[in-house]
Amino acid sequence: xxxxxxxxxxxxxxxxxxxxxxxxxxxxxxxxxxxxxxxxxxxxxxxxxxxxxxxxxxxxxxxxxxxxxxxxxxxxxxxxxxxxxxxxxxxxxxxxxxxxxxxxxxxxxxxxxx
Amino acid sequence: xxxxxxxxxxxxxxxxxxxxxxxxxxxxxxxxxxxxxxxxxxxxxxxxxxxxxxxxxxxxxxxxxxxxxxxxxxxxxxxxxxxxxxxxxxxxxxxxxxxxxxxxxxxxxx
Numbered sequence: 001x002x003x004x005x006x007x008x009x010x011x012x013x014x015x016x017x018x019x020x021x022x023x024x025x026x027x028x029x030x031x032x033x034x035x036x037x038x039x040x041x042x043x044x045x046x047x048x049x050x051x052x053x054x055x056x057x058x059x060x061x062x063x064x065x066x067x068x069x070x071x072x073x074x075x076x077x078x079x080x081x082x083x084x085x086x087x088x089x090x091x092x093x094x095x096x097x098x099x100x101x102x103x104x105x106x107x108x109x110x111x112x113x114x
Numbered sequence: 115x116x117x118x119x120x121x122x123x124x125x126x127x128x129x130x131x132x133x134x135x136x137x138x139x140x141x142x143x144x145x146x147x148x149x150x151x152x153x154x155x156x157x158x159x160x161x162x163x164x165x166x167x168x169x170x171x172x173x174x175x176x177x178x179x180x181x182x183x184x185x186x187x188x189x190x191x192x193x194x195x196x197x198x199x200x201x202x203x204x205x206x207x208x209x210x211x212x213x214x215x216x217x218x219x220x221x222x223x224x
């Protein structure tokens with residue numbers, strides 16, 4: 001079975017901390033994405049990557065950065081966590097496409113910033 | 115760029131009845147419209163999709179219809195069952211990305 005694994009299911013951090021959210025996929029997918037999910041706002045794209053060492057900003061990149069050193073791993077970094085970054089974070093991967101391929105999602109990381 | 119509007123935000127239906135969720139999109143060039151289902155504690159999962167060369171697609175109890183002229187597409191679930199309770203998201207492409215609607219929480223009442 002295809003799998004996207006997010007390293008933590010729940011995470012609690014303090015304001016100002018540097019936070020790393022890790023995502024690994026075992027499907028040899030070129031494309032990887034980070035979304036955040038908030039009640040009433042749906043899924044909003046933070047960053048995405050179409051290849052190793054490549055990254056592009058999504059709709060809400062402010063306060064975040066990403067790293068893709070290996071094809072299977074895509075990390076989301078909160079340089080200095082703030083309370084408004086408390087959210088559910090979802091990682092996804094897909095085959096190369098012009099937005100016409102199935103996204104495979106991880107189970108999500110619920111991040112609380114205190 | 116593409117904008118996707120989804121309605122309703124919450125929907126309650128009696129078990130056995132049908133449920134319909136509607137989405138509108140803004141980019142007339144969009145040609146791929148997926149629907150994702152998110153169960154509690156899980157990530158979203160693709161349940162059905164439609165491409166712009168067809169008007170309707172069915173898979174057992176679920177179907178999606180597409181009206182390109184009006185720029186809207188809908189998810190239809192017939193004979194609803196308790197396991198249909200979930201959050202449903204429509205989506206549409208924008209450039210090389212997928213943009214999601216805000217979701218519909220579907221409750222199936224016993």
